Amino acid sequence: MSVEAAAAQQATTPEAGIGRSWRMLLPPLAYIAIAVAMVVYTQNTTLDGLERGSLDLPFILRRTWEHVELVFFSTVLVLVVALPLGIMLTRGTLRRATPLVLAVVNLGQATPAVGLVVLLAVLFQIGFWTSVAALFAYSLLPTLRNTMVGLQQVDPRLVDAGRGIGLSAAGVLFKVELPMAAPVILSGIRTTLVLNVGSASIAAFIGAGGLGDLITTGVSTQRNLVLVTGCVLIAVLALLIDWLGGLAQRFLAPKGLS
Incomplete structure (x- = not known):
């Protein structure tokens, strides 16, 4: 047996699979350990009255959950809009609308996140859903653009082959184009998620909660x-969600394309 064959056989053994699984779990465990260490420190150090109110464990957990909700709803909204829109902009005559649509979407990306949140709060009202709308506008571009790029990069010969075996236009889209474009699309969704985690911290400026409350309180009171x-908690949450996005990108993309 050659050295290469022996190495390949060793890599496919159960022990090798378990080793890879443990290595895969090391990053999130390290991130969680950092967050836990930070929270434990805050719960076991001497605090004044204001710090105690802001670093109370139930308060931190509530703000963390609000942050996750902001990221979840804004990302779902991005997926509902960006995926169908990206597909439509690569079809037929709708391609002509691409420059106009991208110009509008780029406005949300180019506008500073704080300014966008405050502007929407002035135009509508302060609160959770205004922050979700601002996050949606700010993070729409990566998923939309990657959906378009992923579909445009599919080899035309594969599309022709799908049509040649009798697939309808929808069949070619769902059985050929989208699977081939999946790695690029998932990369855009991953970028959107990380953008939303960081940008959600500014929701505190308009009373939408989230971990940004700790930052604004710390700055305004010099704590x-x-x-x-x-x-630290926002950074850990961003790293965890990025890890989950990478995991999804690895397992959801067709084998051989991720």
């Missing part, structure tokens, strides 16, 4: 521990 705790 560095509150500020650092908010920054």
Whole structure:
């Protein structure tokens, strides 16, 4: 047996699979350990009254859940809009509308996130759903653009082959084009998720909650521990969601394309 064959056989053994699984779990475990260590420190150090109110464990958990909700709803809204729109903009005569649509979407990406949130709050009202709308506008471009690019990069010969075996236009889209474009599309969704985690911190400016409350409180009251705790927890949440996005990108993309 050659060295290459032996190495390949060893890589497919159950022990090798278990080793890869443990290595895959090390990053999230490290991120969680950092967050837990930060929270434990805040619960076991001497705090003044204001710090105690901002770093109380139920308060931190509530703000973390609000942050996750902001990211979840804004990302779902992006998926509902960006995926169908990206597909339509690569079909037939609708391609002509691509420059106009991208110009409008680029406005949301180019506008500073804080300015966008405040502007929407002035035009509508402060609160959770206004922040979701701002996050949606700010993070729409990566998923939309990657959906279009992924579909445009599909080899035309594969599309012709699908048509040649009798697939309808919808059949070619769902059985050939979207599977081939999946790695690029999933990469755009992953970018959207990470953008939303960071940008959701500004929701606190208009009373939408989230971990941004810790940052604004820390800055306005000059409590560095509150500020650092908010920054660490947001960073850990972003890393965890990025890891989950990478996991989804690995397992949802067709084998051989991820």
